[in-house]
Amino acid sequence: MTKASPLPIEVRGSAKQPLGMSPAQFLRDYWQKRPLLIRQAFPDFKPPIQPDDLAGLALEDVALSRLIIHDEKRDRWKVKTGPLTEKDFASTPNSNWTLLVQDVDKWDADVAALLEDFTFLPSWRLDDIMISYAEPGGGVGPHVDQYDVFLLQAIGQRHWAISTDPNAPKDFRPDIELKQLQHFDPDHEWMLEPGDMLYLPPDVPHDGIAFGGPCMTISVGMRAPSRAELTGDLADYLAERLPDELRYADPDLAPAKAAGEIDKAALARLRTALPFAAGLDDATLTDWFGRFITRYRNAQLPVPPEKELTEAALRKQLDGGAHLLRHPWARMAWAKAKGGATLFVNGQAYPATVEWATQLCSQRELSPGKSAPAAQLALLLSLVNDGHLVVRKPRRR
Numbered sequence: 001m002t003k004a005s006p007l008p009i010e011v012r013g014s015a016k017q018p019l020g021m022s023p024a025q026f027l028r029d030y031w032q033k034r035p036l037l038i039r040q041a042f043p044d045f046k047p048p049i050q051p052d053d054l055a056g057l058a059l060e061d062v063a064l065s066r067l068i069i070h071d072e073k074r075d076r077w078k079v080k081t082g083p084l085t086e087k088d089f090a091s092t093p094n095s096n097w098t099l100l101v102q103d104v105d106k107w108d109a110d111v112a113a114l115l116e117d118f119t120f121l122p123s124w125r126l127d128d129i130m131i132s133y134a135e136p137g138g139g140v141g142p143h144v145d146q147y148d149v150f151l152l153q154a155i156g157q158r159h160w161a162i163s164t165d166p167n168a169p170k171d172f173r174p175d176i177e178l179k180q181l182q183h184f185d186p187d188h189e190w191m192l193e194p195g196d197m198l199y200l201p202p203d204v205p206h207d208g209i210a211f212g213g214p215c216m217t218i219s220v221g222m223r224a225p226s227r228a229e230l231t232g233d234l235a236d237y238l239a240e241r242l243p244d245e246l247r248y249a250d251p252d253l254a255p256a257k258a259a260g261e262i263d264k265a266a267l268a269r270l271r272t273a274l275p276f277a278a279g280l281d282d283a284t285l286t287d288w289f290g291r292f293i294t295r296y297r298n299a300q301l302p303v304p305p306e307k308e309l310t311e312a313a314l315r316k317q318l319d320g321g322a323h324l325l326r327h328p329w330a331r332m333a334w335a336k337a338k339g340g341a342t343l344f345v346n347g348q349a350y351p352a353t354v355e356w357a358t359q360l361c362s363q364r365e366l367s368p369g370k371s372a373p374a375a376q377l378a379l380l381l382s383l384v385n386d387g388h389l390v391v392r393k394p395r396r397r
Ligand code: SIN
Pocket: 098, 131, 132, 139, 140, 145, 149, 151, 206, 208, 217, 218, 219
């Protein structure tokens, strides 16, 4: 059997096939999977906008723009967000700077017309066309994007370097506000000419630097909402449509076995009330509900002590007969967890034993004396330092 040849990372496009292959083949083999450089994706490409018009747009209040200047000697990066001024442009150095303007397709019909070549993607998957202008050496530095992007060279040359290593480190440089990669070890490099296009799936480290003369790059970026954003919006959407009278209900309630326990029956009731949460595992549902239900409806909260207590100081006070009083605004619940229990207090979660979680939920005043084992002392100390328990000196007889 002959071995299948690996997929090429570089192909040649044509007026008929800007992707150098059919959209179906591109989607199957490259989309969201691997980078692809398409030489002459747009043969004889004519830029739909000129650098001066882009700079003009960056002066407008409504446009989102950034001017990034790299001081190469000291490796410092200066970022100025728009609206920019004529003065900003007048004071740029001769090289090593770039201007980036987002959403240019919304302001310029000729730029928007480029999107007609991307109709093989659902239109709602496209986010915007960002255009950059750079003088030699200009760029935003090595970075990753969280979405797919088509980088079309419009004017001049740009040197692109990428890393296809799936395990490449993604930590950011701590010293600059741009989310630049601390380590960048490219394994592919190309010089792009007008009409060439580089496709990058999300999370691929890349760095594009203007080469030789003025450079304009058109980025067709996708919209990829985070799961967190989708979840938050879905929750809001569902909440808006649910009548206030539909409530958590427990007509089947049996007498509580242990004070404050969020038991299996409560989880089952939650799953009935929240069908979209039915797929959540017990641990996640419990962790969310425990935090939620122990938060007070109004603004009152326990106040942490001015000075944190040390474990030794708490031990000394308890040994001396001090009591622990539950703060009146401390609302508690607990649930069984791996190896013990989780105690929930005002939206916070603490590892505990079933015995101590039950005790803390059922008694407003505790006198642990010398009985508090070392492991529980850590829990009591956290509760004291978070303001949920208040240390009271022993009563005089
Ligand atoms: C640029 O055009 O300079 C940046 C585009 C990108 O790397 O996403």
